[in-house]
Amino acid sequence: DAGITQSPRHKVTETGTPVTLRCHQTENHRYMYWYRQDPGHGLRLIHYSYGVKDTDKGEVSDGYSVSRSKTEDFLLTLESATSSQTSVYFCAISEPGNTIYFGEGSWLTVV
């Protein structure tokens, strides 16, 4: 157990609605990440954070925003959900020099 909690674990939402996924860690790790996982694409980095209020884009950041106001929480927001954002979303954490640990995932369906 890497001390990572994702919420919600499952969500169905309508196209055009805003959605926020939350990642909470109890390890006080500096780095936090949001990935999405889709068949044929593997794990793709959406955004990551290297400290409170310090974030940067990953390879598939369009349509997503993030915020990190506290060390323990990293929020992923879909401002206006689209069907292409139906996916499984994983949060991950790490410290410099150490490996990356994943949460259990959040299944999002946009209808």
Add this chain to the structure above:
Amino acid sequence: GQQLNQSPQSMFIQEGEDVSMNCTSSSIFNTWLWYKQDPGEGPVLLIALYKAGELTSNGRLTAQFGITRKDSFLNISASIPSDVGIYFCAGLYAGNNRKLIWGLGTSLAVNP
């Protein structure tokens, strides 16, 4: 985005057989990681490799960091049904804010 070449894509084996899979890259990495993912769950770290030539074991699992730093191998000995899942490799460059480059996974099925 960049991805690692992971092979084979899938394997179907008999219980008790040994398994080998590998990942290759055109770039040099400083860290290689191997993960296993079970259905409905997040990837779980199996083995981490930090030095070229390093050979590390975790129970029946053994992984090696290639000498060229462009490849890595994972072996599973005497497979059992609970080895079923998808195995991913990931590489990490030095100084890239810790963004992993991923393989697409090897799906392993074990026939009891």
